[in-house]
Amino acid sequence: MFNFDNVIERRHTNSLKWDNFGPIYQLTSIEDILPMWVADMDFAVPQCVTTAITKRLEHPVFGYSNICDNTYLAIINWLATHHHYTVKKDELLFRHGVIPALANVIAALTKEGDAIVISPPVYHPFYFIPTNLNRTLLTCPLVEQNGHYHFDFDAFEQQLIKAKAYILCNPHNPGGMVWDEATLREIVRLCAKHDVLIISDEIHADLVFQPHQHIPIATVAGDEINRVITCMAPTKTFNLASIQSAFMIVHDANKRELIESYATANGQGGINVLAVEATRAAFEEGEEWRLAMLDYISHTMDVVIRELSTIDGVTALKPDGTYLLWIDYRATGLSEKEIMQRLLTVGKLALEPGTKYGVEGEGFLRMNLACPLATAEEAIARFKKALA
Template identity: 50%
Template sequence: MFDFTTNFNRENTQSAKWDMLKQVYSLDDATDILPMWVADMDFAIAPVILESIQKRMEHPIFGYSFPSEEVYQVIMNWLNDRHQLAIEKESVLLRHGVIPALTEVIDAFTDEGDTILTFTPIYPPLTSIPHKLGRVVETCLLIENENSFEIDFEEFEKSLQQNVKAFILCNPHNPAGKVWSKEDLTKIAALCQANNVLVFSDEIHSDLIFKPNTHISLLSVAEDPANIITFFAPTKTFNIAGIQAAVMIVSDSEKRKVLNDRAMKRGEMGLNIFSLVALQAAYEKGAPWLEELLVTLSSNMDYVIEQLSNVAGIKVSKPDATYLMWIDYRGTGLSEKEIMHLLLTKGKVALDPGTKYGEAGNGFLRINVACPPSLLEDGIARFIKSLT
């Protein structure tokens, strides 16, 4: 049994989630605000990861490091065991995070003025990063379906035909926690290939899946994986976002050469020793902790649904994946500005406003439920208080 019940005080630890509320929400005083927004967990990390880091710290020299054969092997084993992906070592590139890696591939394989397509609503950096790099960002609106989303493939195909250079997929989808089906992914891969569109597939939440759902990587259904670059990471799964590490799968040797050459030009030195140790421990020994985590998250989500089911104007359902829930408050008649004011001033709880994920998110809130049950109960009580 692992500890998913202890409330750890994270204040004054340079935690973005807990210590940046004033800046993020433009507050004069955030002392009493409970943060349930940014996607990191309020659980202690898996003991095997902590123990591995502590053991490495016993050696008093922290010189230049490199990924060992064991590191590559545990990555390949994890992807094969959890996602049925048989990956060659040469295809694995290690980076400091999914967003830095995504930035790198956008910069490498598209030019300023090129069009990049993605779905909406969606995790903000998947649109803001291309925009900041001078790319034209186009979005394809997802179809609402009982507080989840479906793909409008007719609209998607039309969008791909508008001189699109690359498509960014979020799989599972953030913010709605949607696990795309094999049929959906096969269509996406085929349409992108037919239109000569590169695909950058963000699969960072792929290990946070609730049964009977199963994550399917886009790589596993594509006829030609050469134009697909996929991103995985242990950071969301094992709550080690502050120890930056990500895995980029690049099947095409020419694209790997481009990326490796560009990394050398930037003086990119690779992962630090603690990132390597944490990544190896997570993928080699972290599965039992993850299985218990998923049980806790599922129970937390059931609690949220039970408590909010009788709140007038509120709809929420259980996602397929992630530890994030997408709350529909349109039935309250409140504007986003009004509900955010009530949450922060009356309820003293901070959630993400839906328009952070694009205008398609208007009328929704994203809540992070990855916390001890007692903290969740407090947060949901605050949410209900805001609206009563």
Template identity: 50%
Template sequence: MNLFEQTHDRRDSRSVKWGRMESVYGIQDASGILPMWVADMDFPAPPPVTDALRERLEHPIFGYSYICEECKTAAADWLEKRHGLIVQTDWMLFHQGVIPAMASIIDVFTEVGDSVLVTPPVYPPFFSIPRNLGRGVLYSELTEQDGEYTIDWADFEAKLEKARLFILCNPHNPGGKLWTPAELENIVQLCTRHDVLILSDEIHSDLIHAGETHTPLLSVAGSERNRIFTCIAPTKTFNLAGIQAAMIVSPDSDKRSRLEQHMQAHGTGSLNAFAPVAWKAAYEQGEPWLNELLEVLAHHIDYAVERLEGELPGLKIRRPQSTYLLWIDYRALGFTEDEVMKRLLEKGKVALEPGSKYGEAGRGFLRMNIACPTQTLEDGVSRVIRALR
């Protein structure tokens, strides 16, 4: 059977997606509800990765581990081949995930009371992590027209005057937008003008659909590359979130030294015994799996958009340029967010994410994860239609 058509019961695997709906959605019993919310896939990881992990398990000692030079080279080769980005291996620092990496960067390069700029609707940790670290959060809401998002440049620059750090989502989650080179160059220029550092979260950068191109922020930064921290991981690309491995790319040796000192102070500088194994196998041997995945996702997006828009007049979905997430505009249906969530959970028996989770600019939208076998997708789409009809 095709790897991407296999169904695996995840309910007894300590899966957040499948086992935490009661607490997340505040419901008594989620046993009949289909989860299409958390951004991990219901697809098996690439066979070369599981083979490498199986081989590692044959060695019965799981002591302290480190990221080897081969792991770094594998990542550098991947970035050059997939994105045309030349990264030196000594620019790399490793962390347990992009969110912990983000927290470290904020902790080291801003002070309590400093402000961090974000552009909602955007991934919630972009504003929750700074707040939890005692930083202020400035919001420059993206401008939306028919599902297409752009930056309000006048507002963005006005907010930069008060910011110490800007967090960019590149590609954009939840909108699936790919920022153009011109937009990215303008971001760098404005942040340089106001001496603002940039953290570019590029965890979705390998999930790019046919005919589209991801532009790494570093590739357009020129002489300003030292103000940029890029967070990258194989975990989203290859469905390895539970392995917990990410890297910070920073060309500035002084900034890397400060981050290394912070990691040593907090004991966050090492990865688990399985992370380097999965990392190396994914980047060296995972490309055929990824190429097949992207074909599957393209078909899934076509199916979901055509059925949802066709059977729910007024619903609008802009096809994402990247990610396996649909950003669904239901504003024309006339429901409040509470009404929509109640219908989805009680009538449709399906869990999607409410748009306001991504900031007030996301209200009126839903985020739907379509990275699942066709049988599951068809069931999920039918449930959404039943809920909102």
């Protein structure tokens, strides 16, 4: 029913992924480079989303609008069905992205100079959002063992003693871990002990492979649920990045008021009318597409991991969640500069260097595998050529 093998031409569509990465990689020409970097998909969006947007476009007026009750209900039902997470309508606050939501929360609920803790290697905006807002950034690196990451809770607690907030990435980007209940409960316990706000980025919540199960940290927070703010979106799961739709779940009424007051004072609004329709349609009707997409990407990852294992010094473990593969090349002896140079000039392949996610990412590469299998196979051929 869904043709994920279809290779859709994205060049010359003003795509960031395909058309605008030259300056990022310091390239003057990118026409022969295969981009497997930024986290968007090369798949067509679910037909239900296209249909919903098209139907709305049939009405010729695009004046100011509200978020319809059906969109709220679609989100509430999705969270209850997929994540056993009970959410009320007034606990949902909409923003045009998870990163704007994170910035809104940090600006509204912390002060300049307050310390924010993150756990690298981790999604790079976790670094620049707090620092751009003149907060003090504290890092507590995850501990890596054979490609798997876990928390050093003793070190974590030492950082929390000095902190006002902690930004959690669950599922983790770029490592691909789906944190288990015991880990999440310990994060809550320690944050409660030291009165630290938990801001949880869960944008990859619906991109989890069996037998793993995403657990929203709020669902294990118990009496501490008011210190948790969860940020989610349909955009990563259903390939809607340019539609710009995200939401926060804020259980504490006082925190909601502070967040909304800051947004109003700084001219920040909610989501546009097409994003409302896309969000509703994705959560109401997109489940069959999502499951098929996950099966397809899971198979693609198996193929790519098997091929990578034939390259001396290169390994990769299948992630618990996300369509991002975290590739370990440390045993090759190559520096990041050397491997990136080989990939770009010999292999004509653009991957993301691990240090983009902190110094703890040195020796790793991130590859986006939300693409047709033929594209992934071409990427592996180019990878092998670069390291031959």
